[in-house]
Amino acid sequence: MFRGANAINLDTKGRLTIPTKYRQSLIDDCQGQLVCTIDFTKKCLLLYPLPEWEIVEQKLLQLSTMHPTERTLQRLLLGHASEAEMDKSGRYLIAPILRDFLKLNKSIMLVGQINRFEIWDTEQWNAQIEEDLNLGQSGNFEQTERLQDFRL
Numbered sequence: 001m002f003r004g005a006n007a008i009n010l011d012t013k014g015r016l017t018i019p020t021k022y023r024q025s026l027i028d029d030c031q032g033q034l035v036c037t038i039d040f041t042k043k044c045l046l047l048y049p050l051p052e053w054e055i056v057e058q059k060l061l062q063l064s065t066m067h068p069t070e071r072t073l074q075r076l077l078l079g080h081a082s083e084a085e086m087d088k089s090g091r092y093l094i095a096p097i098l099r100d101f102l103k104l105n106k107s108i109m110l111v112g113q114i115n116r117f118e119i120w121d122t123e124q125w126n127a128q129i130e131e132d133l134n135l136g137q138s139g140n141f142e143q144t145e146r147l148q149d150f151r152l
Contacts, residue, residue, distance in 0.1 A: 010099075026086060038076060038101055040076045057078070
């Protein structure tokens with residue numbers, strides 16, 4: 001289970017070092033095999049352990065290639081999917097096309113989302129958090145059916 005926001009620096013080759021607290025779980029669960037793709041709704045990347053990504057692929061397989069919206073989702077997620085293995089030092093190479101998509105430089109955020117991570121440029125992350133907090137504080141936060149019984 002992945003949780004928490006981690007400030008990380010990319011090295012000159014575009015590799016991020018996975019925090020130690022996640023490494024053994026990733027080795028045990030997927031031998032360090034990870035898949036990174038774009039998030040089609042936010043300006044971030046999604047990083048999945050391979051078994052979790054395979055669940056997403058099965059869902060994408062169920063979509064129609066003839067429906068324009070469904071085909072677009074397949075094209076974006078599958079077309080940008082990049083599989084790589086975490087090295088012995090716990091580093092993961094983010095594909096150049098994905099680094100370019102986000103204009104990633106050095107400072108990034110790796111954000112645990114239970115079964116995957118989000119990868120954000122630090123400035124984009126800070127802006128997103130500010131937007132999220134403003135939405136929550138404004139009272140315009142949509143109360144979906146699933147959120148009605150959610151309590152902290």
